[in-house]
Amino acid sequence: MTTRTAPSATALYDIPGPATRRRHLLYGVVSTALILALIGWVVYLLFDTEQFTSAKWTPFTYKGIQKLLLRGLGNTLKAFAYAAVLSLLLGAVLAVGRLSDHRPVRWIATVLVEFFRAMPVLVMIFFIFVALKVQPLPALVTGLTLYNGSVLAEVFRTGINSVERGQSEAAYALGLRKTQVTTFVLAPQAVRAMLPTIISQLVVALKDTSLGYLITYEEFLHAGKLIASNLDYDLPFIPVVMVISPIYIGMCMLLSWFATWVAKQERRNPKVKAVEIAPAEPGTLLPGVQ
Amino acid sequence: MDVLTENFSLYAQGFLGTVELTVYSSILALLLGFVMASFRVAPVGSLRVLGTVWVTVLRNTPLTLLFFAVLLGLPRFGLVLPFKVFAVLALGCYTSAFICEVLRSGINTVPTGQGEAARSLGMTFGQTLNTVVLPQAFRSVIPPVGSTLIALAKNSAIAGAFSVTELLGTYKNLNELGYSIIWTFVWIAVGYLIITLSISALFNLMEKRWGVAR
Numbered sequence: 001m002t003t004r005t006a007p008s009a010t011a012l013y014d015i016p017g018p019a020t021r022r023r024h025l026l027y028g029v030v031s032t033a034l035i036l037a038l039i040g041w042v043v044y045l046l047f048d049t050e051q052f053t054s055a056k057w058t059p060f061t062y063k064g065i066q067k068l069l070l071r072g073l074g075n076t077l078k079a080f081a082y083a084a085v086l087s088l089l090l091g092a093v094l095a096v097g098r099l100s101d102h103r104p105v106r107w108i109a110t111v112l113v114e115f116f117r118a119m120p121v122l123v124m125i126f127f128i129f130v131a132l133k134v135q136p137l138p139a140l141v142t143g144l145t146l147y148n149g150s151v152l153a154e155v156f157r158t159g160i161n162s163v164e165r166g167q168s169e170a171a172y173a174l175g176l177r178k179t180q181v182t183t184f185v186l187a188p189q190a191v192r193a194m195l196p197t198i199i200s201q202l203v204v205a206l207k208d209t210s211l212g213y214l215i216t217y218e219e220f221l222h223a224g225k226l227i228a229s230n231l232d233y234d235l236p237f238i239p240v241v242m243v244i245s246p247i248y249i250g251m252c253m254l255l256s257w258f259a260t261w262v263a264k265q266e267r268r269n270p271k272v273k274a275v276e277i278a279p280a281e282p283g284t285l286l287p288g289v290q
Numbered sequence: 291m292d293v294l295t296e297n298f299s300l301y302a303q304g305f306l307g308t309v310e311l312t313v314y315s316s317i318l319a320l321l322l323g324f325v326m327a328s329f330r331v332a333p334v335g336s337l338r339v340l341g342t343v344w345v346t347v348l349r350n351t352p353l354t355l356l357f358f359a360v361l362l363g364l365p366r367f368g369l370v371l372p373f374k375v376f377a378v379l380a381l382g383c384y385t386s387a388f389i390c391e392v393l394r395s396g397i398n399t400v401p402t403g404q405g406e407a408a409r410s411l412g413m414t415f416g417q418t419l420n421t422v423v424l425p426q427a428f429r430s431v432i433p434p435v436g437s438t439l440i441a442l443a444k445n446s447a448i449a450g451a452f453s454v455t456e457l458l459g460t461y462k463n464l465n466e467l468g469y470s471i472i473w474t475f476v477w478i479a480v481g482y483l484i485i486t487l488s489i490s491a492l493f494n495l496m497e498k499r500w501g502v503a504r
Binding site: 206209225 | 333334340347351352363397398400401404406418444450458472478479
């Protein structure tokens with residue numbers, strides 16, 4: 001009974017007694033009422049500014065509009081697929097570079113990784129698009145690949161470094177070479193442990209494909225903008241947002257949940273015992289702090 | 291080099307625009323993130339749900355979509371504000387979800403025994419929070435808050451594409467003036483590096499001053 005009211009044991013408060021529970025119930029009722037009032041106000045505003053008129057919603061029943069939206073969604077997924085595969089590859093290459101025994105290689109890889117992580121993705125995408133005059137899709141994919149690839153390189157590198165030292169020592173003692181130790185012993189364990197982090201980074205890549213909208217790549221948001229700015233449909237701006245955002249957010253949420261699910265599976269997996277699992281959300285690491 | 295010296299005022303304007311956006315959105319994000327974090331650890335169910343929904347939705351929203359909805363959508367409700375304010379709103383709300391998670395995990399790193407010890411000494415909730423829990427949580431959240439704010443500074447580039455005065459947006463004017471586009475971007479990159487590295491330096495300083503190794 002008591003665990004139902006408290007989220008989990010925190011340092012903040014004790015397990016509440018009966019009087020406190022009554023007080024919390026009161027707070028709960030009041031705050032629920034406030035939140036519902038807020039939602040009601042938003043819905044009222046939606047009706048008041050006439051967002052639910054049929055003129056604004058009928059376009060979505062047209063075949064052409066549906067096709068436009070689907071094509072946009074397809075383009076978004078296409079950019080995501082390219083960017084995901086390429087950034088995994090680039091991440092692997094850069095991670096190998098950073099783990100190299102040769103100082104010049106290590107240096108170059110470190111500089112590349114640090115530079116691309118410190119730059120806003122959009123600046124890179126605009127640079128490729130405007131200065132190098134590349135088509136929108138390759139420009140978007142390259143920008144995303146450079147950024148996410150360098151973040152993933154750091155993920156891979158810390159993953160490989162966090163495998164218990166005994167593992168590589170044992171492998172070296174068996175006479176394996178460095179390449180063999182990395183590919184047969186360290187990488188398989190590291191990748192298992194790092195899978196949730198890798199997937200969360202792919203969520204970032206999926207979210208960032210929407211930057212393609214800014215360089216006129218014909219992706220999902222761009223399709224929405226086309227519909228929203230159509231005078232014939234009475235500028236259905238809010239309806240477009242209400243249709244597009246659940247799909248976008250849903251896709252990202254699905255991928256995030258997948259990451260959490262994988263993390264839960266991995267925690268039970270004996271094959272990753274030798275690796276400290278890092279938290280699933282690395283965010284942007286501080287440049288210059290290791 | 292000419293690009294920078296001849297258009298210094300333009301660059302300075304853009305640079306200051308980015309700094310301004312970053313500072314205002316950081317303040318909004320920190321405040322809102324703090325409120326949402328306190329909702330998420332509150333003993334009241336509905337507040338916890340609100341905090342969880344806020345974080346889950348915003349963390350999975352592409353920032354471009356949020357900008358699109360706020361900058362072009364809110365005016366449809368008759369809410370007309372300068373684009374800069376809209377940009378601060380969008381950036382601040384987006385980042386607040388990440389700040390909230392950082393703060394929440396910071397509070398969760400404080401061992402339960404600390405709070406129990408404080409309460410058994412007869413401290414009230416306010417005293418426990420202000421003198422025991424928050425000081426310890428604060429020390430452990432310095433680096434992650436720093437990296438979140440760096441991400442915020444980098445994300446502010448999106449505002450430039452929605453015609454807010456900002457560093458990345460300067461490329462358009464310079465391009466029209468016929469300057470070398472590559473060098474234009476080099477100086478824009480340098481501007482962003484200055485901003486991100488100074489945030490990083492600031493938080494390194496704070497970490498050295500107050501951080502603790504757990």
